[in-house]
Amino acid sequence: MRYAMVIDTLKCVGCSDCVVACQTENDVPIGYCRDWITETVDGTYPNIMLELKSERCNHCANAPCVRCCPTGASHIVEGGIVLVTAEECIGCGACIESCPYDARYQHPDGYVDKCTFCHHRLQKGQLPACVSVCPTKCMYFGDLDNPNSEVSLLLKNRKHKTLAPEAGTDPHVFYLT
Amino acid sequence: MTTSRRKFIKISGLGLGGVFASTSALNLFGNNSPLTEKTVQKITKNLKKTATYCEVCFWKCAAWAHSDEQGNIQKIIGNETDPHCYGRLCPRGTGGVGMYSDEDRLKTPLIRTTIDGEETFREASWDEALDLIASKFKDIKEKHGAESFALLKHGSPGKHLEHLFKAYGSDTIAEPAYAQCRGAREAGFNATFGSWVGSPEPTDIRDTKCLVLIGSHIGENMHNSQVQEMSDAIDNNATIITVDPRLSTAASKSQYWLAIKPATDIALMLAWMHVIIKEDLYDKNYVKRYTTGFDELKEHVQNFTPEWAYGITTIKPEEIIKTAREMAHAAPAVIIHPGRHVSWYGDDTQRARAMAILNGLLGSWGRRGGFYFKEKISVPKYPHPKYPHPKWDWTDVGEKFPLAQMGITTEVIKCAIPSKDNKYPVKAMMVAGTNITKSIPDKKLLEEAIDELEFMVVLDTMPMDVTGYADVVLPECTYLERYDGIRSATNRTPSIAVRIPAVKPKYDSKPGWWVAKQIGERIGLGDFFKYDDYKEVIEWQLEKMGTSLEEMEKIGVKHYPRKSGPMYLVEGEHHEFPTDSGKIELYSKELKNLGFDAMPLYTKHPEPPQGFYRLNYGRSPMHTFSRTANNPNLNALKSENNLWVNPKVARIIGLKTGQSVWLRNQDKITSTFSIKVRVTERIRWDSVYMVHGFGHDNKKLSRAFGKGINDTQMVTKTMVDPIMGGTGMRGNFVEIITEDPHKTEVI
Amino acid sequence: MIQEELFTSGRNIPNIDPSLEIWHWPIAVYLFLGGLAAGILFFGALIYILGKEDQYPAAVKTASIIPPIALSLGLLALVYDLTHPLYTWQLYTTFRIESPMSWGAWVLLITTPLSFIWTFSYYREVYPKLEAKLKMFKRFNFLNSFEKFTIKNRKNIAYALIPLALILGVYTGILLSAFNARPLWNNAILGPLFLVSGLSTGAAAIILLSKTKAEKHLFGKIDLGLIIIELALITHMIMGYYAGSQVQLEAMQLLVNGDFTLMFFGFVVILGLIVPAILELIELIGFKVPVVVPALLVILGGLIFRFVMIEAGQLTRFLY
Numbered sequence A: 001m002r003y004a005m006v007i008d009t010l011k012c013v014g015c016s017d018c019v020v021a022c023q024t025e026n027d028v029p030i031g032y033c034r035d036w037i038t039e040t041v042d043g044t045y046p047n048i049m050l051e052l053k054s055e056r057c058n059h060c061a062n063a064p065c066v067r068c069c070p071t072g073a074s075h076i077v078e079g080g081i082v083l084v085t086a087e088e089c090i091g092c093g094a095c096i097e098s099c100p101y102d103a104r105y106q107h108p109d110g111y112v113d114k115c116t117f118c119h120h121r122l123q124k125g126q127l128p129a130c131v132s133v134c135p136t137k138c139m140y141f142g143d144l145d146n147p148n149s150e151v152s153l154l155l156k157n158r159k160h161k162t163l164a165p166e167a168g169t170d171p172h173v174f175y176l177t
Numbered sequence B: 001m002t003t004s005r006r007k008f009i010k011i012s013g014l015g016l017g018g019v020f021a022s023t024s025a026l027n028l029f030g031n032n033s034p035l036t037e038k039t040v041q042k043i044t045k046n047l048k049k050t051a052t053y054c055e056v057c058f059w060k061c062a063a064w065a066h067s068d069e070q071g072n073i074q075k076i077i078g079n080e081t082d083p084h085c086y087g088r089l090c091p092r093g094t095g096g097v098g099m100y101s102d103e104d105r106l107k108t109p110l111i112r113t114t115i116d117g118e119e120t121f122r123e124a125s126w127d128e129a130l131d132l133i134a135s136k137f138k139d140i141k142e143k144h145g146a147e148s149f150a151l152l153k154h155g156s157p158g159k160h161l162e163h164l165f166k167a168y169g170s171d172t173i174a175e176p177a178y179a180q181c182r183g184a185r186e187a188g189f190n191a192t193f194g195s196w197v198g199s200p201e202p203t204d205i206r207d208t209k210c211l212v213l214i215g216s217h218i219g220e221n222m223h224n225s226q227v228q229e230m231s232d233a234i235d236n237n238a239t240i241i242t243v244d245p246r247l248s249t250a251a252s253k254s255q256y257w258l259a260i261k262p263a264t265d266i267a268l269m270l271a272w273m274h275v276i277i278k279e280d281l282y283d284k285n286y287v288k289r290y291t292t293g294f295d296e297l298k299e300h301v302q303n304f305t306p307e308w309a310y311g312i313t314t315i316k317p318e319e320i321i322k323t324a325r326e327m328a329h330a331a332p333a334v335i336i337h338p339g340r341h342v343s344w345y346g347d348d349t350q351r352a353r354a355m356a357i358l359n360g361l362l363g364s365w366g367r368r369g370g371f372y373f374k375e376k377i378s379v380p381k382y383p384h385p386k387y388p389h390p391k392w393d394w395t396d397v398g399e400k401f402p403l404a405q406m407g408i409t410t411e412v413i414k415c416a417i418p419s420k421d422n423k424y425p426v427k428a429m430m431v432a433g434t435n436i437t438k439s440i441p442d443k444k445l446l447e448e449a450i451d452e453l454e455f456m457v458v459l460d461t462m463p464m465d466v467t468g469y470a471d472v473v474l475p476e477c478t479y480l481e482r483y484d485g486i487r488s489a490t491n492r493t494p495s496i497a498v499r500i501p502a503v504k505p506k507y508d509s510k511p512g513w514w515v516a517k518q519i520g521e522r523i524g525l526g527d528f529f530k531y532d533d534y535k536e537v538i539e540w541q542l543e544k545m546g547t548s549l550e551e552m553e554k555i556g557v558k559h560y561p562r563k564s565g566p567m568y569l570v571e572g573e574h575h576e577f578p579t580d581s582g583k584i585e586l587y588s589k590e591l592k593n594l595g596f597d598a599m600p601l602y603t604k605h606p607e608p609p610q611g612f613y614r615l616n617y618g619r620s621p622m623h624t625f626s627r628t629a630n631n632p633n634l635n636a637l638k639s640e641n642n643l644w645v646n647p648k649v650a651r652i653i654g655l656k657t658g659q660s661v662w663l664r665n666q667d668k669i670t671s672t673f674s675i676k677v678r679v680t681e682r683i684r685w686d687s688v689y690m691v692h693g694f695g696h697d698n699k700k701l702s703r704a705f706g707k708g709i710n711d712t713q714m715v716t717k718t719m720v721d722p723i724m725g726g727t728g729m730r731g732n733f734v735e736i737i738t739e740d741p742h743k744t745e746v747i
Numbered sequence C: 001m002i003q004e005e006l007f008t009s010g011r012n013i014p015n016i017d018p019s020l021e022i023w024h025w026p027i028a029v030y031l032f033l034g035g036l037a038a039g040i041l042f043f044g045a046l047i048y049i050l051g052k053e054d055q056y057p058a059a060v061k062t063a064s065i066i067p068p069i070a071l072s073l074g075l076l077a078l079v080y081d082l083t084h085p086l087y088t089w090q091l092y093t094t095f096r097i098e099s100p101m102s103w104g105a106w107v108l109l110i111t112t113p114l115s116f117i118w119t120f121s122y123y124r125e126v127y128p129k130l131e132a133k134l135k136m137f138k139r140f141n142f143l144n145s146f147e148k149f150t151i152k153n154r155k156n157i158a159y160a161l162i163p164l165a166l167i168l169g170v171y172t173g174i175l176l177s178a179f180n181a182r183p184l185w186n187n188a189i190l191g192p193l194f195l196v197s198g199l200s201t202g203a204a205a206i207i208l209l210s211k212t213k214a215e216k217h218l219f220g221k222i223d224l225g226l227i228i229i230e231l232a233l234i235t236h237m238i239m240g241y242y243a244g245s246q247v248q249l250e251a252m253q254l255l256v257n258g259d260f261t262l263m264f265f266g267f268v269v270i271l272g273l274i275v276p277a278i279l280e281l282i283e284l285i286g287f288k289v290p291v292v293v294p295a296l297l298v299i300l301g302g303l304i305f306r307f308v309m310i311e312a313g314q315l316t317r318f319l320y
């Protein structure tokens, strides 16, 4: 089992629904977020390239945040999901410093929080909240270990990239381009 | 642990289907994942689900409001079976929780009063406020006639008040969704196909092979199922052609982005027609069987060559020809999208006509992948006495505009200004669910009119700008806290949806139906409101429709079979279009007879003078007009609008991204607030762009006050559509001011 | 043409956007105090093992009061900067071999008590007057036997302190260099650099406290050597950025040609290293220089260096 998220940038409209859905699903306090949208514009009018992307923790296979955590609060569970146990987190911020994607934040209650791939929903057999709400259906989620899963097939058949691969974290959120 | 893809789907189907014991759910994945306390809490938390439909915009997506034991709304999730949303709300719908939780909401009725010579509001009881309103209703009727009490409304509360006003004897009713929004396209398509486009638009986007968006900015315009279907179209490799002077989101997803010079769309469309006819690319059978006026059209567009259009639109002839061929190649599975907010340049009905004619030539109306024949089910009317017949109504107010099919807001507003040739004096006004100071242009006119009113009452959920002008402000509870009318809308197949309160109204707010009933009873119209709770009305109606409130509470949306016949034209079969001729009117006799051009013509519109830029505006996907600017969830995503400026302009004026500037328009109106610049290649050098709905004036909006510029404030010049009265708003020019123009007087 | 890259969902997370501000001044202070303590402990233990404690009493005895205080304050500063401090004990429920933070926590857990014990073993010898007032040994009898025990074990403690001090000193740098994600920190030289800088501040502190010319002289020489190594390492560090990726080049700009240039070159390199080096050199040649000046400059430079690295490092990122 290796969970991964695949996001089709050709369809994403940058609406931020994934951000709001995450917020209401995961009680993310207003002013914080576990996922966010970036816009990249390149070119000169009227030859312009525009890319919109929904970003979040990449659930890196080689996760520096987990490595640097002194208490083990940051850990990896079944399926490669990187989680933080609030009750073990001292709020030292090392993991925040270590994440090349700035995917973590300090929850106002003190512990560090981030995308969980909606672990609690997976337990119920539901897709992550952001995936299930996205109006363009540009987000896919599933098991990379299964060669026939939607995510595996998409990565097999479509051009894709990950963010900052040079950081060497082996991210597991993929972007179709 | 191995969970195959197939199993995953199956489980997720289960999960979405309903509640199932969390313990067994945990076992599905084995218990080898250590669950954190929070996760366990989340998994075991049981939320109550209440059927509703969204009111954050007018797409009315059916949804489930999830609330916890404490009566807090936790989240709102789309109803899986709903054709408006297919189980996925847009960001605004998902963020609807903020409409409910916004602590700046109106909390009690307010009455205008004077303390120490200064006008202010004081809190009042509902009884006091309603008594006062009732006395004004009586007063106005006695002194001027019921017709002089006008209603400006939008959305669900409007329905209830419309009933009140009609019972009272006034049909002086209008909403911004006509003259400031869709009116021109409805007039244009009606003149061509004999029917409105309507809402939701019957565009068969999911099956289209070519989607042509002329200014329609789906993706920023988040009308839900359209966004979803556009994404399906991308998956299906449909060709998307976007005509927009700005690189809209949709344009960035298009194979062809025609970066048109603003206000020249009709020229482009005439050239398209020219190419399609000249190259014999039109649907000959369809044109022959279903249309009239082809020869006149052929003659009409003969000289409108791509080269001619190039000079006007700046779009290269090859591009025009290539895109025309693409459309024809895909026909009839092609959609020249009618757009929605079309009050642009005053010749908007004609621009809509051009779109309609193109669809007619390509045979896409009534075809798969084009426009389907929509259908809805009618909701039986709850019995009430006959409405009295007003002496005059919105039709009379808008009589100058022969094809206006709804009240024209600006005309109703003008009626409030006394003059000797004002035959239809408006003396009092109720405003419900519309923030007219932001949605209706020409603030001077508006303020002048409001000044003349004897009485003005506003029903709103938020202390929006418009409430500041009222004599009485009534706090409505949000859509999540009330019953409302049954939603029945046009779609591929008929369906209905209900709105049931998920939680009790917060503060001292009340539902719109209750307000209408209370006023009605106080002015002797109790017979029109024979129910204690609007629930009874819905129960009665649902019963008649073969269902029940009980069933609807469980399913939220109910589907009905089509009765009007097939969704698409049947090959070779006769079809009567609801026009005078029974055919699609490429040449409109109706327009001709009324003294308008029977076929669209390009007319040149003014261009920005030296140092000025055309003010372009549009939507942010995370906001609805002005209503969500203060919504805590959505404000966190976008708290102010930005002024898009081309780098060339930025260089000339010396602007930097993030810098605050002010705007002054051609009529010397200076923006109250400033706006932060965004230097971007996405906008042309002759225009600036901003998202509509910001720059709030009311200090009570703690998050939205003073953030960004209100585009409507800059729209003081309107180009009125002579056919249906739409107020074209894209002919305003602004200059960019880098020094605060408001601080000078102080020193 | 401009390239734009922006957040469209209004990301404005406290302490994260637009740039990280997760670690504040306490972390810089913590790293500085850790380095300082490591330096003093290292020299103290080494000289003791070499059997020259009477020749260089400041290094072994007088200055020994600094490490326990510095480490305690440092720990306090660290905990002060935690956002979930009530859970600090979680640090000691596990040892994470890959986490420098965990290493630091454990090294401190061992070093701090050792440094207290070390100081305690010299307490009556160095501060007889204080003891005369406090009369601790009279009041708590067991202190006598404990003192005996510590004095007997001085050698063992010193043997333990040498590697611990080195680990502590290196750790203060590795803590930062382990962060791949912050291009300014992601430089293997940071470990040795911080160690050397810590030793140098330690030497400077000893100079300040020493009363004998010989001791001052020795540590002046040591410090001079350390400064030279440090300058070499800083050059090396900058060269490393030059050879690095785009993000590292940008990170370097902060130090070389940006907001931190004055702080870095002015205060750290020139005032904190080159000037004291020259002064110490002049002194060694035989001219009379008040040694307090270079020593103070070194200590101050060391502190500012850590501030600069913490602040600037958090401004550098991989994306956006």
Ligand SMILES: Nc1nc2c(c(=O)[nH]1)N[C@H]1C(S)=C(S)[C@@H](COP(=O)(O)OP(=O)(O)OC[C@H]3O[C@@H](n4cnc5c(=O)[nH]c(N)nc54)[C@H](O)[C@@H]3O)O[C@H]1N2
Pocket: B055, B154, B155, B157, B176, B177, B180, B181, B182, B340, B341, B432, B433, B434, B435, B436, B438, B439, B440, B441, B459, B460, B461, B462, B464, B476, B477, B478, B479, B512, B617, B618, B624, B625, B626, B627, B628, B692, B711, B712, B715, B729
């Ligand atoms: N300059 C400019 N003007 C425009 C447009 C533009 O793009 N630019 N767009 C035009 C278009 S397309 C349209 S459709 C119109 C829309 O115009 P409006 O419908 O007026 O839009 P909003 O500004 O959202 O105002 C809605 C008001 O209803 C209130 N409200 C929200 N929910 C409820 C409720 O449940 N009950 C009650 N009683 N009130 C509620 C809100 O607080 C707000 O005051 O604006 C038009 N005007």
Ligand SMILES: Nc1nc2c(c(=O)[nH]1)N[C@H]1C(S)=C(S)[C@@H](COP(=O)(O)OP(=O)(O)OC[C@H]3O[C@@H](n4cnc5c(=O)[nH]c(N)nc54)[C@H](O)[C@@H]3O)O[C@H]1N2
Pocket: B057, B058, B181, B182, B214, B215, B216, B217, B218, B220, B221, B222, B223, B243, B244, B245, B246, B248, B260, B261, B262, B263, B264, B265, B339, B340, B341, B342, B616, B617, B618, B619, B620, B621, B622, B623, B624, B625, B730
């Ligand atoms: N998120 C969100 N979605 C909404 C709404 C909302 O408030 N928020 N409101 C809903 C409502 S009621 C409506 S009416 C619709 C409106 O949505 P649309 O019908 O899509 O709105 P328009 O104003 O027609 O389109 C704006 C686009 O027109 C472009 N444009 C400007 N001038 C010209 C021109 O001269 N020619 C051409 N070809 N393009 C031009 C602008 O650059 C911009 O991209 O949106 C609906 N959807």
Ligand code: SF4
Pocket: A007, A011, A012, A013, A014, A015, A016, A017, A018, A019, A037, A053, A054, A133, A134, A135, A136, A137, A138, A139
């Ligand atoms: S919800 Fe989907 S379309 Fe919208 S921003 Fe997120 S990923 Fe993109």
Ligand code: SF4
Pocket: A056, A057, A058, A059, A060, A063, A064, A065, A066, A082, A098, A099, A100, A101, A102, A103, A104, A114, A169
């Ligand atoms: S994205 Fe950041 S937080 Fe997520 S696993 Fe990778 S390094 Fe850790």
Ligand code: SF4
Pocket: A065, A068, A069, A070, A071, A072, A073, A074, A084, A088, A089, A090, A091, A092, A093, A094, A095, A096, A111, A112
């Ligand atoms: S902040 Fe919490 S999760 Fe992050 S490294 Fe420190 S203890 Fe671990």
Ligand code: SF4
Pocket: A021, A022, A023, A025, A026, A034, A035, A056, A114, A115, A116, A117, A118, A119, A128, A129, A130, A131
């Ligand atoms: S997977 Fe869940 S936690 Fe992660 S961004 Fe999506 S909604 Fe948020």
Ligand code: SF4
Pocket: B054, B055, B056, B057, B058, B059, B060, B061, B085, B089, B090, B091, B092, B093, B094, B222, B223, B224, B624
């Ligand atoms: S489109 Fe969005 S805002 Fe409009 S009704 Fe649907 S969910 Fe609500």
Ligand SMILES: [Mo]
Pocket: B177, B180, B181, B182, B340, B341
């Ligand atoms: Mo609209």
